[in-house]
Amino acid sequence: MAIEIRVPQAGESVTEAMVASWKKAVGDWVAQDDPVVTLETDKATVDVPAPVSGVLVRILHDLGAVVRVGEVLGVIDETAAKPAGEASGPTAAPKAPPAAPQAAPGAAPQPPAAPPVAAAAPRVMPAARRVLEEAGIPAAAVAPTGPGGRILKEDAEEAARIARASPPPAHPTPAPEPPAAPPSPVPDPSIPVSQALPDPGEEVVPMSMIRRRIAERLVQARLEMALLTTFNEIDMSRVISLRRERGDAFQARHGVRLGFMSFFVKAAVDALKRFPVVNASVRGTDIVYHNRYDIGIAIGGGKGLVVPVLRDADRLSLAAIERAIADFGRRAQENRLDVAELQGGTFTISNGGVYGSLLSTPIVNPPQSAVLGLHAIQDRPVVRDGQIVARPMMYVALSYDHRIIDGREAVSFLKHVQGLVEDPALLMLEL
Secondary structure, rough: EEEEEEOOOOOOOOOEEEEEOOOOOOOEEEOOOEEEEEEEEEOOEEEEOOOOEEEEEEEEOOOOOEEEEEEEEEEEEEEOOOOOOOOOHHHHHHHHOOOOOOOOOOOOOOOOOOOOOOOOOOOEHHHHHHHHHHHOHHHOOOOOHHHHHEOOOHHHHHHHHEEEEEEOOOOOOOOOOOOOOOOOOOOOOOHHHHHHOOOOOOOOOOOOOOHHHHHHHHHHHHHHEEEEEEEEEEEOOHHHHHHHHHHHHHHHOOOOOOOOOOHHHHHHHHHHHHHHHHEEEEEEOOEEEEOOOOOOOOOOOOOOOOOOEEEEEHHOOOOOOOHHHHHHHHHHHHOOHHHHHHHOOEEEEHHHHOOOOOOOOOOOOOOEEEEEEEEEEEEEEEEEEOEEEEEEEEEEEEEEOOOOOOHHHHHHHHHHHHHHHHHHHHHHHHO
């Protein structure tokens, strides 16, 4: 019996995904619940498991294809017998296809042998399809060597080379025709320049679903919000001194390194309580005040920028915040963050300083109304008690939606964060 593999629901707002990789090829045995295909949504990467055990007999979407929730990805035949010695699970090695016979010089390319699972025409990879279309060679005339009978780019190039080396068939010499009129030098305005004038020095790669979503959200923020940014700088001397004096004991006690981000999370939460409009959002013509403090932490992941959310950050200790951020960072690099972890934040903190950024204007993540940007720490000359001294200074920026947040609240919010970080004892004493 044929069982369909369908695109699962991956979140309330997720309606489509992109096929990132197939972990199994046509003809492979799969065990129930083994990952068969990996999908990339605009929020996270999702492995789709096999609904039953059986043989994968059809793959309906190539890599890079955009599919919608509920759409069929492939078909498993659960009545097929498990091959003797066949390993199950995601680590099973794909079966090598039979070697194609070597074509004699000048001979026409031979069609491939029938695959073990009949039913479908040869699967042509996108790069191979372009080569075949340019050479005018049908896919059926190419011997596939890729997993599951796929025609790879190398197969298409070899077929094109053989076709070019073959002598053309003899035909009676036709009567000479008048020369054709030269093509018009005026380009067709309906054809995009990127297609009309291909550049051999360029490589065109489709945007990932996450990158598309990032682009949409950033443009949305620019178009719908009245964005403004205010700046300040923070003397990091006391925090650095505290980390130097107590960092080893903190790590031994809590099993995680004491970083800077936990101080800023605690300071931001305290400032949000004092200036609740910074934690609010716009809904139509209403202002929605959130009575929770879910802080998004911007992290560079394997597929792009992601913003996992620290739920109820006001209830977390410095150690709990550091553990959660470290866990987010590890799983972001492995693309293993859950969709639910990326939704529902009320305020965001972005640390461009880890990449060396000295100053920037972060963009608000809708529907939030503000984002705090942190930057690199530099020793700079400052005046203390009438003397010029060197201090480790950090520029900070608060971008905010001026529709609901006035400059007074924004500047006061940032000044409050500055005061708490410059004197971390205030955080511990909740003053």
